[in-house]
Amino acid sequence: MAQHGSLPVTVSPGPVDEAGxxxxxxRTAILFAVIAAAFYLGFIAxxxxxxxK
Amino acid sequence: xxxPQAHAAAHADEHxxxxxxxxxxxxxxxxxxxxxxxxxxxxxxxxxxxxxxxVIRLELFKPGLQFVDPQFFNSMTTMHALIMIFGAVMPxxxxxxxxxxxxxxxxxxxxxxxLNNFSFWILPFAFxxxxxxxxxxxxxxxxxxxxxxxxxxxxxASFPMxxxxxxxxxxxxILGAINVVVTIMNMRAPGMTLLRMPLFVWSWLIxxxxxxxxxxxxxGAVTMLLTDHFFGTTFFTAAGGGDPVMFQHIFWxxxxxxxxxxxxxxxxxxxxxxxxxxxxxxxxYETMVYAVASIAFLSFIVWAxxxxxxxxxxxxxxxxxxxxxxxxxxxxxxxxxxxxxxWKGSLSFEPPMLFALAFLFLFTIGGFSGLMLAMVPAxxxxxxxxxxxxxxxxxxxxxxxxxxxAGVYYWLPKWTGRMYDQKLATWHFWLSTIFVNVLFFPQHFxxxxxxxxxxxxxxxxxxxxxxxxxxxxxGFGLSQLLFPYIIIKCIRAGxxxxxxxxxxxxxxxxxxxxxxxxxxxxxxxxxxxxARGAAH
Numbered sequence: 001m002a003q004h005g006s007l008p009v010t011v012s013p014g015p016v017d018e019a020g021x022x023x024x025x026x027r028t029a030i031l032f033a034v035i036a037a038a039f040y041l042g043f044i045a046x047x048x049x050x051x052x053k
Numbered sequence: 054x055x056x057p058q059a060h061a062a063a064h065a066d067e068h069x070x071x072x073x074x075x076x077x078x079x080x081x082x083x084x085x086x087x088x089x090x091x092x093x094x095x096x097x098x099x100x101x102x103x104x105x106x107x108v109i110r111l112e113l114f115k116p117g118l119q120f121v122d123p124q125f126f127n128s129m130t131t132m133h134a135l136i137m138i139f140g141a142v143m144p145x146x147x148x149x150x151x152x153x154x155x156x157x158x159x160x161x162x163x164x165x166x167x168l169n170n171f172s173f174w175i176l177p178f179a180f181x182x183x184x185x186x187x188x189x190x191x192x193x194x195x196x197x198x199x200x201x202x203x204x205x206x207x208x209x210a211s212f213p214m215x216x217x218x219x220x221x222x223x224x225x226x227i228l229g230a231i232n233v234v235v236t237i238m239n240m241r242a243p244g245m246t247l248l249r250m251p252l253f254v255w256s257w258l259i260x261x262x263x264x265x266x267x268x269x270x271x272x273g274a275v276t277m278l279l280t281d282h283f284f285g286t287t288f289f290t291a292a293g294g295g296d297p298v299m300f301q302h303i304f305w306x307x308x309x310x311x312x313x314x315x316x317x318x319x320x321x322x323x324x325x326x327x328x329x330x331x332x333x334x335x336x337x338y339e340t341m342v343y344a345v346a347s348i349a350f351l352s353f354i355v356w357a358x359x360x361x362x363x364x365x366x367x368x369x370x371x372x373x374x375x376x377x378x379x380x381x382x383x384x385x386x387x388x389x390x391x392x393x394x395x396w397k398g399s400l401s402f403e404p405p406m407l408f409a410l411a412f413l414f415l416f417t418i419g420g421f422s423g424l425m426l427a428m429v430p431a432x433x434x435x436x437x438x439x440x441x442x443x444x445x446x447x448x449x450x451x452x453x454x455x456x457x458x459a460g461v462y463y464w465l466p467k468w469t470g471r472m473y474d475q476k477l478a479t480w481h482f483w484l485s486t487i488f489v490n491v492l493f494f495p496q497h498f499x500x501x502x503x504x505x506x507x508x509x510x511x512x513x514x515x516x517x518x519x520x521x522x523x524x525x526x527x528g529f530g531l532s533q534l535l536f537p538y539i540i541i542k543c544i545r546a547g548x549x550x551x552x553x554x555x556x557x558x559x560x561x562x563x564x565x566x567x568x569x570x571x572x573x574x575x576x577x578x579x580x581x582x583x584a585r586g587a588a589h
Contacts, residue, residue: 009564010576021239025164028235032265036227040269040276043303047277047288051295 091148159242256321331398419447440500471547491525
């Protein structure tokens with residue numbers, strides 16, 4: 001274990017919920033991709049609606 | 054060794070097989086390799102965009118047409134802006150984010166390494182496409198980086214190249230931003246709470262939210278330009294019932310947050326450097342976070358200050374004027390906090406601190422001229438003059454670019470394990486700071502005297518200050534050659550240094566060896582170390 005001064009720099013990894021983290025990563029990435037797509041399509045749709053009036 | 058540790062160690066060993074040769078870079082998934090590629094790319098684009106600026110200033114050295122024809126001059130202004138904004142500053146920040154965010158939050162890498170590779174490798178294709186438009190019939194786009202219709206619709210064969218390149222740049226930025234958000238939200242070490250994160254990470258988190266919200270808006274706008282040009286739609290064509298001014302609204306709904314995308318990471322870096330070289334904790338850490346968030350929020354409701362002269366109701370003019378002025382409040386909080394951090398500190402003036410201090414003074418000048426431009430009646434006078442050029446160059450050159458250089462000089466010893474030639478870097482600083490003012494300060498006078506922007510020729514009364522400005526440009530351009538030289542010299546022959554390159558530096562990155570291991574925190578940092586690093 002690396003040391004700096006009197007403090008241990010790293011800690012032993014405890015039981016990590018790797019599957020849970022992967023699920024959270026995937027979910028966050030998809031959420032923000034959907035938000036980005038909504039902004040893209042939303043502005044084009046707004047312009048189409050404005051033109052249709 | 055306990056079972057989980059043995060497994061973790063074996064896992065780390067397996068992943069520490071650093072690929073060699075071209076495969077290391079083409080198939081890169083390591084955040085440090087990708088960060089390095091982003092930074093090298095940004096530096097290359099900085100010099101290409103800079104060469105275009107030299108052409109502009111050469112032509113403007115004296116009145117009359119000297120070296121280039123007006124069409125090529127307009128291509129130079131358009132390409133210079135696109136390359137500097139999307140090719141130099143944005144990838145530069147993404148490079149720093151890739152290098153530093155995992156190390157600063159205690160993560161082994163970015164959350165989505167393959168996406169990271171993809172978002173980088175889009176960029177060389179985008180800029181090859183854009184730059185190669187110089188060689189097609191009709192030349193490169195010349196309608197300005199803002200791409201206003203109907204002018205931009207007159208672009209020749211390079212029009213679809215411009216639109217596709219902008220789409221690619223946007224896609225790269227969105228993917229990069231998603232990666233940053235996902236990393237910060239999910240990969241922080243246990244104990245690294247949001248309010249323990251370094252300011253650079255905070256500023257990038259907020260920047261990433263801005264990117265995800267506004268880059269698709271730009272993509273939507275240029276898609277509609279494309280369909281107007283090739284598919285007979287009339288979104289922005291008045292003859293078909295469309296509205297060219299609507300393009301300006303949509304563009305600036307992207308464009309103003311984009312200004313903050315370019316500058317917020319600079320705030321983060323300066324907030325890291327000033328405490329280090331003042332040997333004091335940052336004054337008002339939480340207010341700094343709230344100030345960055347407030348600036349980001351306000352950036353969405355000020356867009357029309359870029360277009361006061363198109364004609365809009367008085368109420369709208371008042372709203373956009375006042376909301377713009379409101380941004381001075383959180384910005385003032387930040388400038389106050391940086392100053393208060395230095396107050397009674399044990400200051401030293403190494404190159405990163407010098408660049409950060411220049412940022413503080415010169416960015417503030419850009420901020421003040423921004424306030425002048427926010428006033429509607431005054432803006433009617435300043436609109437489309439060199440005063441605007443002076444304003445945004447003060448924000449972006451001694452603002453964003455100086456902060457990026459400060460960041461590179463701050464973290465270069467960590468990245469390479471070697472100290473650079475500080476004397477030479479100090480020369481780089483003084484030459485840059487003197488010449489950047491010789492270059493841009495006279496442009497305020499030119500603008501106030503009425504010299505319009507985006508012209509290759511001008512009336513003779515503007516000659517003297519244009520000559521001064523051009524001399525400043527040549528000096529600034531030449532002095533930037535020192536920057537890559539200092540970095541290469543550092544990598545080849547710098548003095549080896551320890552973990553903590555700077556005496557007053559705090560943060561997790563300084564707990565790692567210099568240079569850091571291929572994967573940064575394969576085992577998470579301890580809570581005590583996180584608490585020490587987060588001593589704001």
